[in-house]
Amino acid sequence: MDGTTAQLDDQDVRWVSQFALLNAPSATAALFEAETFALVAEPQSPLQDVPWAIHDCGDAETLTDLFDASSYTEVLSAMSRAQMASIGTTTVRSLAGQLMQLTLLTFGQQSTYMLALLDPTTTLEVAEATPGSSIRTRIECDGTGSITATDGPPGSYASIEMELGLWAENLIAPSDRPEYRLAIEQVLSGEPYVSLQSIGAAQGLHFGVTIVQPDKTVIIDLHDRSHQVAAIDSLKRSQAQFDQLSETLPVGVFVIEAEGRTKFASEKLREMLGPRIATEFGWLESIHPDDQALAAEAFADLPKNRHFNIEIRSKQASGEYAWSRWVGSDVRDEDGLLECVVGFVEDISEWSELNHQIAYQASFDGLTDLPNRITLVTELRDRLEAQKPPKMTGVLFIDLDGFKLINDTQGHSVGDIVLLEVAQRFRRALRPKDLIGRFGGDEFVVVASGITDEDEAKAIGRRLHDILSTPVLADGRIITVNASIGIALSGLDASSSEQLIGDADIAMYEAKATGRNRSVVFDATLRARASQRFDMTVDLRHARRRRELRLVYQPIVDLQTDTMVGAEALVRWEHPAMGRISPAVFIPLAEEIGLIDDVGEWVVEQACADLDRLRGQGLVDTDFTLSVNASAQQFTNVAMLATSTLASLNQYGLKPSNLRFELTESVPLTQIPDAANRIRQLTNYGFGLAIDDFGTGYSSLGYLTMLPFDILKLDLSLTAQLEPGSPALAVVDSLTRMSHEMGFKIVAEGIETEKQQTLLTDAGVQLGQGYYISRPIPLGELIDLLEA
Incomplete structure (x- = not known):
């Protein structure tokens, strides 16, 4: 039968030859037009005398003369799938019951051919030995997780085809076939071996392909790397998700190895604490020296606590220290040994400042910055407990005379100016060890430690009166301020901070009742008067x-x-x-x-x-x-x-x-x-x-x-x-x-x-x-x- 290869150049002819040789060295080969199924070429010379291996096809003039009519629909379907992929391979049964590989080849823009390879050494019975077996099943059943093929039975590609129902190139995903073909050419051109680490397979598998040619024998070893590739892909996806999450979070993420070396520091963390945080022991160096012991203790306690949550000062990228929260949890290996610590760092400087302000406001007066009632009582209690006889602790309860009238007539803004000025004057009049606070409204309390006798307490009261003798200039108005002061001493009758303040309060009211602008020292008779005054207040209403x-x-x-x-x-x-x-x-x-x-x-x-x-x-x-x-x-x-x-x-x-x-x-x-x-x-x-x-x-x-x-x-x-x-x-x-x-x-x-x-x-x-x-x-x- 005459044939022609007018449409094919030398390179195309050489490639087809190599393809046929590699896939089926002992097979009969013929090239047909893909659309008409007409025979294109049928070389008459032996393989070694021609550049490509096209063997005798007998009397066949068209492709349909080579396979069973029952396979016609299957061939058309395979060709349709192959044309969509530009290259593809399928296997059908010939009229003689042999396996025939059909491969679609495309040269240029419009020339499409179907290469038929018929291996006379195979039989239908062998092909049907494992009908429908998948690549994954074959490899998973093989103890080595691989398939090795040589150029002849039983490891030839024909034998692979018989076992798997697929020809060699069918194992390779269309997108990876150019790389696969190039590797084949390299081996046939003299390369001792070519290794392709990851080749996609037609059924979703991934192979590591090694092609060698020892002693002129081509051996192709396909290793199933699907699990490895899937694991790597999963790891890549997890890493990408982790990276995206760490950069999305408003906190800085870290991973610290068990030995204390920084393994990972997110970009957010580097922005917060500077680039040194990513260095070997940068995380520890970023912590304030006074807080490093606390951080080290938190890490040391991980075997017992499994996690930590600490608030420490960290050096910011600006070089300033700011409060931050470090939260971490341990990660352990299969043996339960600490592998690393993962966690995050949160900037809590604003929260810390707010918390500080709240704590300050809970302890100090917002207008005068003096300790408030709670702080005064607590401090008085502490001083009473630390007091050593014969020394005493004195309490002076001060109430500004007529201050309500100042507020009602001059306005609260003027009243605030007066209170602030009075507070500053009182501070100047007292000894360094004395404590003064605002008890509420126009009331102040002085806690004087180390008092020897009543006269010393009275002397403090006189200084307070004297310093008020100069009128206060408030908002352009001259305001005269006087005070009634009650004095009580510990160790006489009072045994608690509350009772001592109460006694001083009673003495203060006695000072008001007896003319104001004076000091009165508490004695037991005043308590009866105070009780009477309380009853009088209730009855007056x-x-x-x-x-x-x-x-x-x-x-x-x-x-x-x-x-x-x-x-x-x-x-x-x-x-x-x-x-x-x-x-x-x-x-x-x-x-x-x-x-x-x-x-x-x-x-x-x-x-x-x-x-x-x-x-x-x-x-x-x-x-x-x-x-x-x-x-x-x-x-x-x-x-x-x-x-x-x-x-x-x-x-x-x-x-x-x-x-x-x-x-x-x-x-x-x-x-x-x-x-x-x-x-x-x-x-x-x-x-x-x-x-x-x-x-x-x-x-x-x-x-x-x-x-x-x-x-x-x-x-x-x-x-x-x-x-x-x-x-x-x-x-x-x-x-x-x-x-x-x-x-x-x-x-x-x-x-x-x-x-x-x-x-x-x-x-x-x-x-x-x-x-x-x-x-x-x-x-x-x-x-x-x-x-x-």
């Missing part, structure tokens, strides 16, 4: 509801005519168990516990009711005026004071001019912002205003031009000094002349003798009150006096 408050009136008379023109209403508290309680005791208490507005409202309401009764009985005319004392705290809210007062006046049909407010001069008006405007707002309603106790406290002629008052009341201390030719009388003469020029009247308080009344009358004083005229009397006695 219910005094109005229980109708225990009373009003008494001290008449105010015209000294020229001896006619009663008004009266001062004075509140009294008739306690069911304690009897009559002085206003000097319960009025400051009412101010302290926030009841002064309630008490003041009751006084105005009751005074209006009593005045209405006097007018109803025709005992007084419409110009008769009642005076009531107003606390400086009430003047801080003029609108509320005016509203409640007008409501009471309207209830009884009275005019605002029937009521006069007395403002005691003991209250420094400089501490009431816009004092003149506030008081003017009140007088604009028509109320009268009297300056009480003029001549004491903060006497200032500036008041006479600043405030819209109509009555000036001379303090009884000035009245008591009146003698003919005395300085006190000269002051009275001057004030009388001034009153005529400025249009206000003077009321002399504390008239107790006829002589005093005569001197005041002769000096031109218009009005007066005192025990010589009448003591404070109940309403019934006032009625009797008016009716007389």
